[in-house]
Amino acid sequence: MSSLPDVSSEAIMKGLKYVFRNGEDQDGTFTIPTPAPLSGGRTVDRITRDEIEIILARLNQSKSRTESSFHWEKEAEFSLLPLNGGGMFDRMFEEKQFVGQGENSVTYAIGRASPEFAAYLLCAAAQHPEIYKAPRWTILRHRVRSLIREGADSRVIDRLTGNSLLDVVAESLYVTTLRVSSEKARADFGALANSFLFHAAYNSDAAARIGLDPMFKQRSIQRLRRSQGGSFDAPRQTYEDDLVHHYLMGVAAEIPLLEYLAYYHVAEHFFVQVYNDDLVNQVRAGITDPSFSARRAKDIQAIIRVVEKAQRQVKDEGGVNEQRALQLVFDRFVTIPRLISDLDAYDNSLIDYYASSDVAFAGASKVNLRMDDEDKARSALARRIYKVRNALVHAKEGEMPKYAPFAHDEELSREIPLMRFAAEQIIIAHGKVF
Known part of the structure; x- marks a missing residue:
């Protein structure tokens, strides 16, 4: 089994640098030269040491965590891997909430990662520096530039209702998470999450599973390529x-x-x-x-x-x-x-x-x-x-x-x-x- 990624301010800073190549870390505050847009005409160009400490405290308050989830007393967040092609799962459920019934009702929400989970994903990337050289990270950085430049997709910006640079990171990483919350403390959030995923697949044929996106972990088995360039023959x-x-x-x-x-x-x-x-x-x-x-x-x-x-x-x-x-x-x-x-x-x-x-x-x-x-x-x-x-x-x-x-x-x-x-x-x- 692979070890769980370390969660620290240093790892978050390293991950931010992977996403924003021209960003700077000055005394624990990470700043980007061009402000990123948020909803309502707002912008953000930095994340401060205090903000990072609040994020870390929140992550450290979790009762348990796995490679792809954090569990608190009354809520949990799970990284999802959609199994349908063409973004079917995201189209069906993203940015929607589903509220259960009963005395201890449970709420399910599908969407982009929270700032806390985005910070965790940055730490996961920082643990394996070689992965940011992969082609998908190049695509990610193109997406960041598209989000920041003038004329960015207004539908995307409208989703950025938070106040943190990590909200921009979450949108750029394009990771889907499932958040499960309850009015009372529970210890079965994993079972609740899988119940929702079965219910979703049963009713819509849109399938996803709990798991950490391969972009954020070192693959134990890499693709095999025996020939490079001109060495391939008939x-x-x-x-x-x-x-x-x-x-x-x-x-x-x-x-x-x-x-x-x-x-x-x-x-x-x-x-x-x-x-x-x-x-x-x-x-x-x-x-x-x-x-x-x-x-x-x-x-x-x-x-x-x-x-x-x-x-x-x-x-x-x-x-x-x-x-x-x-x-x-x-x-x-x-x-x-x-x-x-x-x-x-x-x-x-x-x-x-x-x-x-x-x-x-x-x-x-x-x-x-x-x-x-x-x-x-x-x-x-x-x-x-x-x-x-x-x-x-x-x-x-x-x-x-x-x-x-x-x-x-x-x-x-x-x-x-x-x-x-x-x-x-x-x-x-x-x-x-x-």
């Missing part, structure tokens, strides 16, 4: 369409579960083939063994038992033995040295991570890819991958380890390179030179 092989389509789905997926399963499907494509080939090889080995005699009934019966056992497994399991089939695919198409090379080139900490870390949500054990016995390494690899796959697709209440959507995404993301690089070897092994 392919020399063709590949099976189904395999390519699964692989492309994995590369394009934004949800780790879908990405992992897309790569797994590449291996799964060959399960029946390798399982049947293995059965044929077992029968061939039996009948060609010098000890076998077609004249002895017990020798024939031994061969029959091999076939019946395989058929019984297929019948009982509704298909081939998947863990066995997965290992057979790896035995035939995946080489451990190349897998190690790919992983090391991508992130040289992963091999040690797999050797020292179980996959808790899947009950999957460690795998030492550098062990001398490559066959044992492939066997351990197949077991780990198969257990992760099972945890993703089986969600029955009360069953042993299972995957919790979003909660286990960071842990799952570390398993994706293992599955992706194995899938790539499988695809390449079936390429045809043209």
